[in-house]
Amino acid sequence: MEKPAYIHETELKVRDYECDLQGIVNNANYLHYMEHARHEFLLSAGKSFSDLHEQGIECVVRRIEIEYRVSLRSKDVAVCRLYLRREGPKYIFYQDIYRKADGRLCTRGKVECIVTIRGRVTRGDELESYFKAYLN
Numbered sequence: 001m002e003k004p005a006y007i008h009e010t011e012l013k014v015r016d017y018e019c020d021l022q023g024i025v026n027n028a029n030y031l032h033y034m035e036h037a038r039h040e041f042l043l044s045a046g047k048s049f050s051d052l053h054e055q056g057i058e059c060v061v062r063r064i065e066i067e068y069r070v071s072l073r074s075k076d077v078a079v080c081r082l083y084l085r086r087e088g089p090k091y092i093f094y095q096d097i098y099r100k101a102d103g104r105l106c107t108r109g110k111v112e113c114i115v116t117i118r119g120r121v122t123r124g125d126e127l128e129s130y131f132k133a134y135l136n
Contacts, residue, residue, distance in 0.1 A: 004094060006081040007134045008044060010037040011100065014076045024071035030107045031064065034095045037080035038111070041093075045130045056118040057126050059091070063112040070106045072099060078106065084134050089124040090114055091131065 018029040039049055042059075052059065072078055077100040085092045090112050097107040115124040 004081070004083050004096065006096075007083050008037070008041040009079050009081040010040045012036065012078045012080065014072050014074055014078060016074045019074050024073055025076075027066075027068060030066060030068070030097060030109070033078060033080050033097060034064075034082075034093075034109050034111060037082055037095060038093055041082060041084075041134075042130070045134065047130050052127075058116045059113050059127060060116055061111060062090070062114050065110040067108045068106070069108065070099065070104045072097075072106050076101065084131060086124070086131070086135050089122065091124060091127065 012033055014025055018025050020026045042049060042052075049059065079098045079100050080095055081098065082093050082095045085094070091114075093109075093111040093113065095109040095111060096105060097109075098104060099106055115122045115126050117126065
């Protein structure tokens, strides 16, 4: 498989309360990590989700696919890397989470988003100016 051309990365430290009785990160927390990375990416692109919300624009998750490979544990440092593609009206965030200490791929995710304005689905052009330089 060809190595992805990541456009953004966010570093996160695993906290004790994110782990289950087995001492590994609960699977739902990977979704939080990915969401945080998308928010950080949007900030780096010049906007925030709250800025867009105030304009009536929402980037809404429509579908998520996630593959768990290697578990993160308390106090691990994770790096969430992402790249972005556009398929018609959808923006697809490909997000991979690595354990920083050894570089192992822990989780691979595909997050499909659509854009709405005041609750109505659009073609997604409202985000084009922010994402254009980052689209693969």
